[in-house]
Amino acid sequence: MSYDIICHGHSPRDALPSPESGRITPIRTAKELFQMNIEQLGWKDHFAIHLETCQGQDLSPARVVRAAGGFYSLLNAGGEQTATLTGQLRHASAQDALPVVGDWVAIDSPAEEGIRIHAVLPRKTALKRASSGNRKGLAEKPGIPQVLAANVDTAIIVSGLDNDYNPRRIERYLTLVYESGAAPVIVLNKADLCPETELRRAEIEAIAFGVPVLVTSANRGEGLAGLAPHLEAGRTLVLIGSSGAGKSTLLNQLTQADHQRTSEVSSAVGKGIHTTTHRELFSLPGGALVIDTPGLRELHLWGESEAGLEGTFPEIIAFAAQCRFRNCRHENERGCAIRQALLEGTLDPARMESYQKQRTELAFATQRHELAAQVAQKRKRKTISREAKRWRREHGDEQ
Numbered sequence: 001m002s003y004d005i006i007c008h009g010h011s012p013r014d015a016l017p018s019p020e021s022g023r024i025t026p027i028r029t030a031k032e033l034f035q036m037n038i039e040q041l042g043w044k045d046h047f048a049i050h051l052e053t054c055q056g057q058d059l060s061p062a063r064v065v066r067a068a069g070g071f072y073s074l075l076n077a078g079g080e081q082t083a084t085l086t087g088q089l090r091h092a093s094a095q096d097a098l099p100v101v102g103d104w105v106a107i108d109s110p111a112e113e114g115i116r117i118h119a120v121l122p123r124k125t126a127l128k129r130a131s132s133g134n135r136k137g138l139a140e141k142p143g144i145p146q147v148l149a150a151n152v153d154t155a156i157i158v159s160g161l162d163n164d165y166n167p168r169r170i171e172r173y174l175t176l177v178y179e180s181g182a183a184p185v186i187v188l189n190k191a192d193l194c195p196e197t198e199l200r201r202a203e204i205e206a207i208a209f210g211v212p213v214l215v216t217s218a219n220r221g222e223g224l225a226g227l228a229p230h231l232e233a234g235r236t237l238v239l240i241g242s243s244g245a246g247k248s249t250l251l252n253q254l255t256q257a258d259h260q261r262t263s264e265v266s267s268a269v270g271k272g273i274h275t276t277t278h279r280e281l282f283s284l285p286g287g288a289l290v291i292d293t294p295g296l297r298e299l300h301l302w303g304e305s306e307a308g309l310e311g312t313f314p315e316i317i318a319f320a321a322q323c324r325f326r327n328c329r330h331e332n333e334r335g336c337a338i339r340q341a342l343l344e345g346t347l348d349p350a351r352m353e354s355y356q357k358q359r360t361e362l363a364f365a366t367q368r369h370e371l372a373a374q375v376a377q378k379r380k381r382k383t384i385s386r387e388a389k390r391w392r393r394e395h396g397d398e399q
């Protein structure tokens with residue numbers, strides 16, 4: 001079990017090679033790599049309050065940098081540690097409450113059975129998708145969301161400007177991000193393969209209101225300076241998007257200083273980065289934390305609130321508010337502001353179609369979730385009544 005985390009105390013700007021000189025700022029020595037304080041790992045007061053309410057005397061916080069096969073790689077002020085879950089946490093938790101990369105957890109001190117995770121501290125944000133349920137590779141049961149990453153401040157949606165380019169897919173990722181509570185940034189990568197980068201940028205800006213849209217060529221290290229404002233020390237980012245969009249190349253560029261200066265670390269980092277099989281947290285030279293993710297073959301949307309759709313389709317929500325009927329389905333109702341806007345050309349039909357599709361999908365996920373909850377509840381009741389019967393049978397004569 002190994003992972004690599006690199007941390008240096010530079011300002012965010014220093015994280016990037018300066019475009020003029022192409023030079024990379026000096027970094028600290030390997031000995032200093034693990035001497036980070038907990039704020040540098042993204043610790044916030046929010047978590048501290050919850051840690052105090054955790055039962056048990058000797059628990060301390062640590063951040064999950066990688067989770068695989070029941071083992072969790074953690075980082076805290078003391079450095080790297082591997083931990084497992086207490087039986088209680090493993091059994092008492094719903095699938096989506098188990099630790100994922102980015103989570104803050106409460107751990108005990110090392111004992112014979114190793115370090116154990118007693119609790120997952122309440123998440124500030126969580127990126128969730130609906131699991132498809134019937135596909136291999138998804139351990140989750142139908143109706144239970146899969147948490148991709150937790151406590152992310154900024155989600156970078158990476159999309160290639162090659163045949164990966166698809167505004168409708170970007171809208172899906174936007175809904176995922178808005179629903180999570182993180183702030184989105186869109187990176188249109190592989191600019192070197194696209195003759196119309198400015199057109200594409202305008203296209204995406206028009207569907208992602210107020211979201212920063214950057215055009216990059218990650219393999220050449222071009223356009224990355226636009227990321228600097230998002231790379232403040234202690235801030236957590238996640239790279240999401242289709243497989244092959246260039247997420248790992250981007251991360252590689254952002255950590256490039258390390259590759260060149262710390263050889264034993266860099267080879268391992270390189271290996272880890274090029275084969276993104278796990279979601280994993282890395283630390284950039286400027287102190288930002290970045291979670292790299294493997295591409296999602298499918299993004300089934302998940303929603304517990306209206307935040308996702310509202311964030312992605314604000315103009316549609318605004319039109320809908322003007323419909324005569326509160327429960328307007330925007331089909332043939334009189335006084336439908338959306339139909340009106342479509343007729344007048346003030347609302348793009350492609351946006352409306354995209355919105356309807358996402359809304360249907362989110363409603364379906366909610367239904368399945370409710371169904372799953374009912375089934376679980378029923379099973380629980382059955383078990384309880386069976387146990388009660390057994391108890392009465394065994395203890396009946398004592399009463």
Ligand SMILES: Nc1nc2c(ncn2[C@@H]2O[C@H](COP(=O)(O)OP(=O)(O)O)[C@@H](O)[C@H]2O)c(=O)[nH]1
Binds near residue numbers: 219220242245246247
């Ligand atoms: N032409 C071009 N290729 C790129 C760029 N960024 C990444 N690539 C290539 O795209 C492929 C997939 O990149 P990778 O970072 O592994 O994608 P990931 O699956 O999103 O992590 C690799 O062969 C990269 O070298 C870019 O800006 N331009």
Ligand SMILES: [Mg+2]
Binds near residue numbers: 248249273276292293
């Ligand atoms: Mg990758």
Ligand SMILES: [Zn+2]
Binds near residue numbers: 320329336339
């Ligand atoms: Zn309407």
